[in-house]
Amino acid sequence: MLLSGINLIAVLIFATGAVGFLVRRNVILMVLFAELMLQAVSLNLASAGFLHGDYGGQVLAILVITVAACEAALALVFALALYQRKSTLDISQWSQLGEEVIGEKDKGIPYAAGAASGETPQITRAL
Amino acid sequence: MESMKPWLGGITLWYLGIYIGLCNRRSYSLGLAGLLILASFVWLGIKLAGGESEAIPGLSSVALGSAGVGLLATAFMLLVGKPVFSALSFALAILGIGILLLLNQAAFLMAATILIYAGAIVVTFLFVIMLAQQRGETPYDFLPREPFLSCLAGWMLTVSLALVIVSFRHRPEPTLSPAPHALEQSSRSAESLEPLIRQAQLTLTKVIEALDTKQPRDEIVLILDEKTDSGIVFTSVMESLRHPMVWNEDKSILRVRRNIEKNYELLLNAIAGVPLDYGTARKEAVELLQQLGQYRELLLGARVLTNRTSAADTRGLGKALFGYYFLPVVFAGFLLLLATIGSFIAGKPAAQNLGE
Numbered sequence: 001m002l003l004s005g006i007n008l009i010a011v012l013i014f015a016t017g018a019v020g021f022l023v024r025r026n027v028i029l030m031v032l033f034a035e036l037m038l039q040a041v042s043l044n045l046a047s048a049g050f051l052h053g054d055y056g057g058q059v060l061a062i063l064v065i066t067v068a069a070c071e072a073a074l075a076l077v078f079a080l081a082l083y084q085r086k087s088t089l090d091i092s093q094w095s096q097l098g099e100e101v102i103g104e105k106d107k108g109i110p111y112a113a114g115a116a117s118g119e120t121p122q123i124t125r126a127l
Numbered sequence: 128m129e130s131m132k133p134w135l136g137g138i139t140l141w142y143l144g145i146y147i148g149l150c151n152r153r154s155y156s157l158g159l160a161g162l163l164i165l166a167s168f169v170w171l172g173i174k175l176a177g178g179e180s181e182a183i184p185g186l187s188s189v190a191l192g193s194a195g196v197g198l199l200a201t202a203f204m205l206l207v208g209k210p211v212f213s214a215l216s217f218a219l220a221i222l223g224i225g226i227l228l229l230l231n232q233a234a235f236l237m238a239a240t241i242l243i244y245a246g247a248i249v250v251t252f253l254f255v256i257m258l259a260q261q262r263g264e265t266p267y268d269f270l271p272r273e274p275f276l277s278c279l280a281g282w283m284l285t286v287s288l289a290l291v292i293v294s295f296r297h298r299p300e301p302t303l304s305p306a307p308h309a310l311e312q313s314s315r316s317a318e319s320l321e322p323l324i325r326q327a328q329l330t331l332t333k334v335i336e337a338l339d340t341k342q343p344r345d346e347i348v349l350i351l352d353e354k355t356d357s358g359i360v361f362t363s364v365m366e367s368l369r370h371p372m373v374w375n376e377d378k379s380i381l382r383v384r385r386n387i388e389k390n391y392e393l394l395l396n397a398i399a400g401v402p403l404d405y406g407t408a409r410k411e412a413v414e415l416l417q418q419l420g421q422y423r424e425l426l427l428g429a430r431v432l433t434n435r436t437s438a439a440d441t442r443g444l445g446k447a448l449f450g451y452y453f454l455p456v457v458f459a460g461f462l463l464l465l466a467t468i469g470s471f472i473a474g475k476p477a478a479q480n481l482g483e
Contacts, residue, residue, distance in 0.1 A: 005175040005186040006227055008134070009194045011288040012141065012171075013201050013224070019142075019281035020205045023149060023271040028256055029210055032217050035248065036201065042240070043224050043231075050231040055447040058233050059455065062448070065243060066459040070466030072248050076255055077470040083259055090267040 006047045014040035027082075027091045031075040038068045130293045131286065133174050138289065140167035141202075142282040148206040149274040157206065164202050168195055190230050197223025208269045210256045217252075218245040235441045 017040060020033035042061040049057020079089065086093050140163050148160030172195065175186045186194070200220035204213045221244040228237040271277075448456055 006190065006194070006231065007292050008171075008175065008289055009198065009227070011292065012138070012285055013197060013220070015281045015285040015288070016141075016145070016198075016201045016205060018284060019145065019277045020201075022277040022280065023205070023274055024213075025267040025270060025272060026210050026265075028252055028259075029213050029268075032204075032214060032252060035244070036204070036217060036220060039221065039224055039240070039244065042236070043227055046228050046231045046233040046236055050233065055444050056452075058236050058444055059448055059452045061233070061236055062239065063455055063459050065239060066463060069243060069248070070462055072251070073466050073470045074473065076251065077473045080255065080259075081473060088265075088267075089259055090265070092267070092272070 007044055010040045010043040010047065013037075013043070025090050025092055027079050027089050027094075028076075030091060031072060031079070034075075035068055035072060038064055038071075131290050134171070134289055134293060135286070137167045137170035137174065138282065138285050140164075140170060142278045142285075145202060145205060145281075146274055146278040148202075149271045149278070152208065152269055160206060164199070168198060187230070190227065193223045193226035193230070195223070196220075197227065209264045210260060210268060211253065214249055214252050214256060218249045221245045221249075235444055 014037050017033045017037035021030050021037070024030055024033065042064045045057040045061040045064065047057070049055060049061075082094055083089060144160045144163030144167060147163065148157055150156070172191050175194075176188075176191055197220050200216045200223060204216040204220060207213055207216065221241060225237040225241045228234075228240060
């Protein structure tokens with residue numbers, strides 16, 4: 001016996017977190033669901049470590065928590081930065097994050113406008 | 128796939144409930160979704176409590192209760208429209224997972240998880256939600272993206288991962304026999320000693336495996352009971368404080384050697400009696416295993432019969448973290464530093480934009 005029912009529960013939480021990540025449109029909630037998936041992974045690691053009588057699982061779970069904390073910090077900063085531009089947390093509003101460059105279509109190269117005359121290219125953001 | 132049959136119904140009910148709840152936000156639909164999710168949990172709970180599969184042992188009522196809290200909070204987090212409620216049910220799910228961690232003897236991990244997630248991350252997220260969405264709810268929170276495909280993907284993910292867990296089989300148990308010369312010294316027959324030998328072999332096999340693979344270990348202390356002169360135990364220092372035993376490393380080795388010669392059964396009793404803790408390797412343990420040379424072949428041949436060994440010592444975890452796993456800890460610290468710098472840099476242009 002190497003695996004337990006707790007692993008099965010962790011799998012269900014992980015997959016439900018994945019469904020939540022796919023289904024919800026609110027970017028904050030998407031990050032929360034990603035955190036939930038990481039938490040399910042931590043539970044699996046701790047359970048495996050317990051079953052093997054080894055600290056390795058717990059150590060790896062602590063590293064997962066560190067990564068999750070970093071991810072949360074960066075995700076919140078990006079969410080806030082994007083919110084200030086679009087005033088919404090709807091992820092579908094951020095599907096076009098590319099930049100439009102004036103003259104790109106005419107000459108076929110990016111930053112083409114004003115390149116010949118030495119002027120600074122005018123860039124308008126798609127958002 | 129045969130071994131998945133008992134679980135398929137519960138998993139399917141779970142995702143059916145989630146799909147119905149996502150598709151229609153009316154009260155009767157949400158009620159039906161709740162009923163389906165509850166039925167799924169009861170289904171899975173009965174199977175998990177009874178140890179339906181050979182590979183899945185039965186769960187205790189505490190484990191089932193906390194799993195229920197975690198799972199139902201996860202479903203509520205997914206189905207509820209308001210982001211604030213979702214964040215709060217995330218905290219509840221973390222509490223359920225925390226109890227499951229405690230049941231896996233990961234007390235430090237439980238404390239760290241609850242403090243970091245429920246105490247810091249959720250509060251930060253709530254701040255952001257409350258600052259950004261002061262009305263509390265927005266139309267897009269009630270419009271799921273591709274619920275059918277997402278639920279189908281979730282179902283397939285669950286089934287495929289659960290298949291790996293459920294289809295796992297026991298390794299065949301080895302045939303064990305005590306050393307003949309040791310039996311001559313023992314007052315008991317081979318049959319009566321067999322369970323004791325198995326337990327002792329399990330313990331020593333794990334010690335030898337740990338030494339061979341250079342896994343992290345706690346201090347393996349040699350402990351001697353002065354009153355009964357009953358030999359050795361492999362344990363941590365904390366364990367030694369719990370047991371009223373006097374120990375002296377140099378003396379112990381001598382005593383152990385004498386005890387091996389003297390009474391095989393007493394040695395087995397001593398080894399089998401106390402759970403094993405891992406940590407940093409000790410020279411004495413290696414020497415002791417060398418002294419056990421005549422039994423080493425027999426012990427190495429034994430397989431792990433049960434995995435319920437103790438890894439509950441937070442002190443041992445700390446020693447593992449700052450001993451064998453020191454480099455990953457340094458890496459994690461570096462990652463945190465980078466994330467801090469990165470969040471400052473990424474947040475700066477936004478602040479400038481605000482100023483403009």
